[in-house]
Amino acid sequence: MIFGRGRFPAAVGTFEAAVEAQDADAAERVFARLTQTFGKAADADLRAAGPRLSALLGQVPSGPRAVVAVLIGACVERGADPLACAPAVFASSLDAFEQAAVFCERWTAAGRGELPGHEGECLEEADFERIGFEPVMAWEALPQFEMACVAMLNSPQVRREVAGRQELAAAVARVAELSDEPFKCLVYALAVLDDEPFIALDRATGAGFALRASGIGDNFQLHTLLADALIGPGLVEGQAPSAEAVACCRDQPGMVPTTGSFNLVGADGEWIWNEGKPADIPVVDGVRLVVLDPPAYQRSWPAGRFFPGMTGELVYDHRLAPEESAALLARVAEPIR
Numbered sequence: 001m002i003f004g005r006g007r008f009p010a011a012v013g014t015f016e017a018a019v020e021a022q023d024a025d026a027a028e029r030v031f032a033r034l035t036q037t038f039g040k041a042a043d044a045d046l047r048a049a050g051p052r053l054s055a056l057l058g059q060v061p062s063g064p065r066a067v068v069a070v071l072i073g074a075c076v077e078r079g080a081d082p083l084a085c086a087p088a089v090f091a092s093s094l095d096a097f098e099q100a101a102v103f104c105e106r107w108t109a110a111g112r113g114e115l116p117g118h119e120g121e122c123l124e125e126a127d128f129e130r131i132g133f134e135p136v137m138a139w140e141a142l143p144q145f146e147m148a149c150v151a152m153l154n155s156p157q158v159r160r161e162v163a164g165r166q167e168l169a170a171a172v173a174r175v176a177e178l179s180d181e182p183f184k185c186l187v188y189a190l191a192v193l194d195d196e197p198f199i200a201l202d203r204a205t206g207a208g209f210a211l212r213a214s215g216i217g218d219n220f221q222l223h224t225l226l227a228d229a230l231i232g233p234g235l236v237e238g239q240a241p242s243a244e245a246v247a248c249c250r251d252q253p254g255m256v257p258t259t260g261s262f263n264l265v266g267a268d269g270e271w272i273w274n275e276g277k278p279a280d281i282p283v284v285d286g287v288r289l290v291v292l293d294p295p296a297y298q299r300s301w302p303a304g305r306f307f308p309g310m311t312g313e314l315v316y317d318h319r320l321a322p323e324e325s326a327a328l329l330a331r332v333a334e335p336i337r
Contacts (some may be wrong), residue, residue: 005035009040012049019056033063038071043078050080057088062134065092066141066148068086073151077309082155083162085134089152090164093145097171099138103220104178106131115179118143142175146186153189154309156215165190188217189307191279197287198278199320200226201329202236203265204294208325209235210317213278217306219264220274224249224303225314226290227261235319236292238262245303251311265291274301284331291332 011033018026022277041049053072060068069089078080110130116122118140128136147169152158159165169190172183194214201208209230215221224241231240238261245258264272267280267289281288305312320328 008037009045009049011037012045012052016052016056019059022059028064030066035067038074038291046075046078047080050075051084054085054088057092062137062141066096066144069093069148070144070151073148076151076155082152082158086152086155086158086162087164089145089148090162090168094150094164094168094171096138096141096145097175098170099135101171101174103131103135103139104175106135115139115181119282126197127246141248142183143296146183150185150189150307151309153192154307156194156311158213159192159194160218185307188277191277192217192276192307192310196278198281198290198314199284199287199328200230200290201325201332202230202292203329203332204292204321205236206325206329207236208320208328210320212313212315212317214313215307215310216278216312216314217310218274219272219276219278219281220301220303221249221276221306221312222278222314223260223262223264224258225312226292227266229314230292231261233316234317238294241303247329248304249312250305253308255302257300258303260295260299260301263293263335264295265293265332265335267291267332268325269336271335274299284328289328289332291329291335293335 011030014030015027015034018030031055037244050072053075057065057072069092072080072085072089076085079328104115112127120140123136147224169187172186172190175181176183176187192215196213198211198213199208200211211226211229216225217321224245227238227241228246230236231238239259240261241258244256248254248256260274265273267284268282272281272290278288281290283289
């Protein structure tokens with residue numbers, strides 16, 4: 001076992017040397033050892049390997065680059081410094097999505113019909129000539145880059161400090177438009193808010209409450225944490241979620257059944273669907289505004305985190321002054337049904 005674990009650092013060193021020497025044949029040979037020995041590597045070795053592999057990522061040939069990005073993500077999940085690893089993963093992912101947009105455009109222009117799967121289904125040898133090697137490889141690599149980026153974005157430090165999220169989000173949106181493929185995990189991860197102010201208005205009583213949200217992946221998770229923050233302490237009436245449901249939405253593994261406590265409505269009168277994300281909630285005077293109505297019908301779902309590696313928080317701050325709540329409520333449209 002000790003020898004098996006020691007093989008991974010050796011493979012990292014050999015791969016590093018091959019890539020830096022631009023020896024493609026040697027890099028390809030050692031790449032297999034890198035992936036084969038990863039599973040037995042000690043956490044300390046993975047912590048050390050993450051930044052080293054990240055420093056190489058831009059030089060890795062397009063074929064194995066996405067898999068190396070996934071390995072970097074796995075290193076981060078086992079303790080490697082996400083701030084050291086994320087910039088290279090984001091840069092390579094941005095390049096892949098930009099190349100994938102070229103692939104989609106050229107595939108359509110060539111009259112090739114429905115886009116192929118990411119594992120090469122329906123691709124022909126001639127496609128590498130008519131479309132280009134790099135765009136084809138980028139298209140095939142998108143699921144791996146999506147996985148690697150989400151691993152980086154689980155870190156609140158990365159979400160707050162690492163640049164490039166907006167450019168990557170725009171590139172992902174372009175490919176989604178061209179392909180009708182949502183890339184939902186990456187889209188939602190790139191849109192996660194941190195230390196984001198929210199105001200919740202209880203329409204029945206007119207009371208308003210200020211809160212701050214961080215690391216919440218979707219509105220199912222937001223709904224449960226909002227009910228805990230307001231119903232739990234008795235600030236508004238309703239059915240509070242269980243402690244287990246709340247814990248699963250914060251930082252505990254798994255999911256437990258829960259029942260909806262509210263009907264959430266935006267300032268524009270549109271329902272805020274649980275399937276959506278907090279970043280889509282309309283802003284009023286610089287703050288995302290949620291109106292709490294009684295549930296229109298009973299809704300149940302498994303409570304938990306949309307991103308199991310991401311800690312979710314919704315912190316109650318203070319109760320708004322009555323006149324402030326009334327002024328905000330006056331600007332809210334009636335719910336659109």
